[in-house]
Amino acid sequence: MMIFRNHGLVFQEGGLPEKAKLTYIVRGKKMLVGYKSGSGISCSCCKTVLSPSQFEAHAGWASRRKPYEHIYTSNGMSLHEYAVSLKKKENRTRPVKNNNDVCRVCKKGGDLLLCDTCPRSFHRECAREPSIRRGKWQCKYCQRSLKVKGKSADSLAAGGATGNEPVARRSGMKPVENIVLGACVLCSCHEFSKNGFNNQTVIVCDQCEKEYHIGCLRKHNMADLKKLPKGDWFCRNDCKRINSLLKNLLSLEPETLSDDMLTFWRERLRKNNKSESDSNLDMKFVLLRGKSAARKSKKLLAQTVKIFHEGFDPIIDSTSGRDFIPSMVYGRKIWSQDFAGMLCAMLTIDSKVVTAGTLRVFDEDIAELPIVATRKSNQGKGYFQLLFTCIEKVLSSLKIKNIVLPAADDARSMWTQRFGFEMIAPDQLNELRQSCPAIMTFQGTSLLQKELVKAA
Template sequence: MFQRERFVEHNANALAAGRVAGADAIQQITNRCIRIVNTPDTDVGGCALCRGHGFAKYGFGPRTVIICDQCEKEFHVGCLRDNKMANLKHLPEGKWFCCTDCEQMHSALESYVARRGEKLPDSLMCVIRAKVKEKCSMKVGDLDISWRVLNGKIDSSDESRRLLSKCVSIFHEQFDPITESAAGRDLIPAMVYGKSYKGQEFSGMFSIILVVNQEVVSAGLLRIFGGEVAELPLVATSSDYQGQGYFQSLFDCIERLLASFRVRKLVLPAAEEALSIWTKKFGFAKIVPEELREIRRKYHMMIFQGTSVLQKSVPGLTVD
């Protein structure tokens, strides 16, 4: 990561990620940078009830671990029984949820995936039309814009895989590979397609995309950990469409989605070069170390070396 000015001066990627006078502010967020997933601390994770990390590798018993398919919290089967949350006799087939709220939220997300697109609110369309009219030769009347929720586990159709592939391309265009420090494998495809890798489960990742005239122009990766917090580890706009209001519109759609689910807090990692943009333009603030440790104890978030973790309260839902 680019933490020393002396190193930055002699590194092409670092120079590309640095601020440039007169550059578009939104572009600073998505300039290329290397991101390496931090190795989890020993006090991170574990059973959400007892905080213990021990589990049974074979058979079924009190130390068997089961993971909620929405909030992704881990639970010992015995702890669930002792706390009168569930009296499991065997591992359930299909999805399992730790509470009614998680089950309802997952059902709602499945519904969004099945809808295959939502019209952009009028207020956002006005912003985009104004910027496109100013910067592009395209007629604003020709714009067909919608936003959509994707998940490769829920919808594995050819169309869904095509759109997810475009998300991967946008993230690779704007970021260097996100790697797991031990093996160095690029995790972006696994995150987008909702696959697991070396104990890291990404099935709860949803891609939120902005589609203009059937072309994916912006994409974000969103994971909702129940009503308390959601994370946005990646969000970017294709270089060909930057400066036209699409990034801000996608982010607004994400906030509206979270507000409709009554999620209280949105968390994201930010490179040093983009801190002022996220804080001044989008209203984020740094999470203090004590609060970050507590969040990481509860949720398996994506934490990247060399980035700061920011948070903001999700604005209340408004209707145009």
């Protein structure tokens, strides 16, 4: 656990703005709301100004004794993470000194290598570093953020890494610790060169997000690149095909749901003794890419973020302190994870989002659906089943073979029984994580898979 003694920065000048909203959250539930008032928190229920510890006790969790880790700002950042970000700004011109006192990989202490760019620490063997040169040292997560990607030598590549280390509190799920490092899919080696263009230069496919050494591409007769290509680069014709078809789909207007689909939906509601009062709903399926969405579509993305925050605690990147949810929806980049390829699939009624999911298509073999949620007032009405039918239709049109998603233990039976998913076998799961490390995973969940198109 990080040794950090600068929590007081939150309530000092230059910290949280006055009257900033603060919420004590436990297992996805909002226990108590207050507002920053001077050096304390003004409780919304009793109007008393309390210290963070008193605020935690007032929320009924005095025994926890971790107020700064469970009190969140309105943008989904815990007070601890907010304090870390303030400290980083204070030390912007100096190396990070507040490194973790346990190894990032094995979680044990001892003789550790301290990254000079981020707070992570490693044993030499866990970092796979047989020798360390004198001077500054960067861990592989930080090195990856300096990789060259596609468009120019000055570009920074996320490379599809799962070194994002989000903290997922999805309805009580345990924090995730993604420690798998990306590698060339042809040689499985992590090493790369960021000095000029050579065989060890890494290039990333702009569709499937797989990484390749320039030399490995040449060795396997996949591409004989003499320099980094301008614009998008695709490792295979299938990736180019999928990318082109997705662009066409994203250019279309929202699709009004067919009468056949709505008739089936209403019939299912009747069988479950439920009804929809309005028989003339203007229900549409919307597919957007947040990064390139038109201004008129931004309000739908904002509604989607709100719906996700209704259902999930913030998913925080431990390095930047930013919430993953808006970044996934808007297609932004956080540290080493780039969500530019993430799509938002939504079901709207009268231009209001009722249910949504983040969707990412990698290649012809796999697509993922990492987060889904329905507006609380619209739950239990079968809207997500309609949305999932639309998503399946899109993926089938692209000839995508499988879709995967992370499911909590208490939701696994719903996905397997109602939507036709199944558990992924351990050997297949290991192979999937090696070939597609960008897939979002959360500790406390199981990756499920559904076959969409039968393999030839």
